[in-house]
Amino acid sequence: MARYVTISTIGHRSIQFTNLPPEEAVNKMMDFWTEKLDQVLPDMPDLIVLPEACDRYNGMETADKEKYYAVRGDKMLKFFSEKAKANNCYIAYSAAFQVTDGTFRNCTQLIDRQGEVAGIYNKNHLVIDETTKAGILCGKHADLIETDFGTVACAICFDLNFDELRLKYVDQQPDLILFSSMYHGGLMQKYWAYSCRAHFVGAIHNLPSAIISPTGETLAETTNYFDYITETVNLDCKVVHLDENWDKITAAKEKYGRGFIMKDPGLLGAVLLSSELEDINIDEIIEEFEIEILDDYMARSMEHRHTPENMEQ
Numbered sequence: 103m104a105r106y107v108t109i110s111t112i113g114h115r116s117i118q119f120t121n122l123p124p125e126e127a128v129n130k131m132m133d134f135w136t137e138k139l140d141q142v143l144p145d146m147p148d149l150i151v152l153p154e155a156c157d158r159y160n161g162m163e164t165a166d167k168e169k170y171y172a173v174r175g176d177k178m179l180k181f182f183s184e185k186a187k188a189n190n191c192y193i194a195y196s197a198a199f200q201v202t203d204g205t206f207r208n209c210t211q212l213i214d215r216q217g218e219v220a221g222i223y224n225k226n227h228l229v230i231d232e233t234t235k236a237g238i239l240c241g242k243h244a245d246l247i248e249t250d251f252g253t254v255a256c257a258i259c260f261d262l263n264f265d266e267l268r269l270k271y272v273d274q275q276p277d278l279i280l281f282s283s284m285y286h287g288g289l290m291q292k293y294w295a296y297s298c299r300a301h302f303v304g305a306i307h308n309l310p311s312a313i314i315s316p317t318g319e320t321l322a323e324t325t326n327y328f329d330y331i332t333e334t335v336n337l338d339c340k341v342v343h344l345d346e347n348w349d350k351i352t353a354a355k356e357k358y359g360r361g362f363i364m365k366d367p368g369l370l371g372a373v374l375l376s377s378e379l380e381d382i383n384i385d386e387i388i389e390e391f392e393i394e395i396l397d398d399y400m401a402r403s404m405e406h407r408h409t410p411e412n413m414e415q
Contacts, residue, residue, distance in 0.1 A: 104377060105383075106335070108146065109147060109150075109313055110332040111151045111331055112141070112150065112151070112153070112311070113304075113305055113307065113308065114134075116308060118160050124169045125173055128170070128174050131159075132178070136185075147332055148191055149194070149249075150194070151305040153283065154208070154282040154307060155196065155208070158170075179219075182195045182213055186215060194211075194305070207225070207239060207241060208225040210256045226240055226267050229260050251277075253275075254278045257280070258281070262285070262290045262294065277337045281306075295316055295317075295318055296341075299316045301337065310323050311329070318370070321333050338384050339374055340385070340395050342394065343394070343399045344371055344372070351393065358379065363375070372396050375393070
């Protein structure tokens with residue numbers, strides 16, 4: 103059954119720090135984010151994704167940053183929680199936070215429609231200076247967060263370079279990957295989407311931010327004119343290889359017409375199948391027509407390769 107989720111991502115322009123008193127700086131940051139959120143709220147998104155360190159000023163010296171964070175505390179968290187509850191949406195809020203032992207984490211907190219924190223991801227792979235200069239410690243967990251539209255994985259900035267984290271998500275099979283960052287990642291964004299068979303949402307500080315399909319297609323992207331986008335995607339989908347599935351996909355299309363969608367990114371050999379039907383999900387269509395999903399096809403191919411009689415001596 104079609105499982106739609108409307109997603110907004112905001113790759114905001116920086117606010118330059120101008121020696122404001124910390125309390126005034128926090129209030130100004132709330133005003134800034136009120137304005138930014140107002141750009142996407144008319145689209146009634148289910149999820150809004152914000153960039154890494156979204157409530158930090160550009161150009162802050164360490165001493166100013168420490169004073170600012172001490173006053174900020176959880177005020178911005180409460181601010182975003184109120185926005186999420188008032189607008190019946192999830193907000194992925196990425197920022198530096200101090201934990202009970204006094205150390206810091208670079209984290210994404212996913213706030214739910216009731217304004218509660220549904221889950222927290224602490225950045226696993228830090229740039230070394232984040233620890234040596236900013237006192238931030240590496241996270242050690244990477245668990246999926248449950249939402250009412252599907253499962254969510256998070257990654258932050260430098261994380262995108264490391265297979266250790268990506269392979270955890272390959273095993274966990276999230277519906278969405280939320281990437282809050284100051285670094286774009288280039289080809290790695292599409293590779294993560296394809297590798298994890300998941301839609302990928304990037305919210306990149308001052309750089310193009312995009313929503314990418316599980317076959318690596320860019321569905322929507324911010325521009326030099328607009329630092330925000332909103333797109334509706336269908337999470338009732340599966341990636342399959344075309345080998346041995348051509349006729350099966352054709353037969354499914356003949357039966358279900360517009361209720362069955364096949365999106366071909368070209369050149370990849372794999373396509374994205376989704377159900378637009380109200381009463382039949384994509385897994386049921388796949389089972390009905392005995393379509394082989396990509397992971398099963400690759401596993402079967404690997405097993406074939408390692409069978410002794412199929413390999414040169």
